[in-house]
């Protein structure tokens with residue numbers, strides 16, 4: 181098994197169109213067994229882990245690696261088969277993390293927007309004693325925010341699409357590239373990690 185990994189690091193392996201594998205910056209998202217993103221590794225490391233039986237492939241790229249003895253699709257997301265424990269830290273209370281928790285979706289109308297078209301809303305308005313905390317703040321589009329004004333959802337006859345909660349963990353990695361630049365296959369796993377740069 182180690183042999184395969186060793187062979188892959190050699191130069192004989194070509195992708196289609198004869199482009200040397202080593203020129204490609206194929207990155208792989210490594211998930212914990214819990215599906216929590218841990219880090220970004222290069223494809224060689226991913227293949228090594230795969231050959232050692234430490235990970236399973238969750239998502240693949242279309243590209244294939246051809247070697248003398250086998251063909252394999254490049255993994256894009258791999259998941260560890262054993263738990264890696266990380267210290268628990270509280271999630272930083274920030275606008276960006278509120279948007280991430282709510283998946284960039286207005287919690288009243290359900291519209292998904294880029295961060296510059298979003299704001300946050302105090303469910304119970306501050307003027308009525310509402311606190312600035314995870315359970316009283318939701319992502320809100322500008323229009324819904326304007327419509328709600330200084331009222332409670334009940335008064336404004338607006339319904340939350342889900343109740344806000346305090347997240348219990350902080351991302352191990354923070355990806356600071358634009359959402360559109362992240363490989364599509366990673367998106368489902370990067371709930372907290374995307375720092376949206378439009």
Ligand SMILES: [Zn+2]
Pocket residue numbers: 286287288289290291320321322323324325
């Ligand atoms: Zn809205």
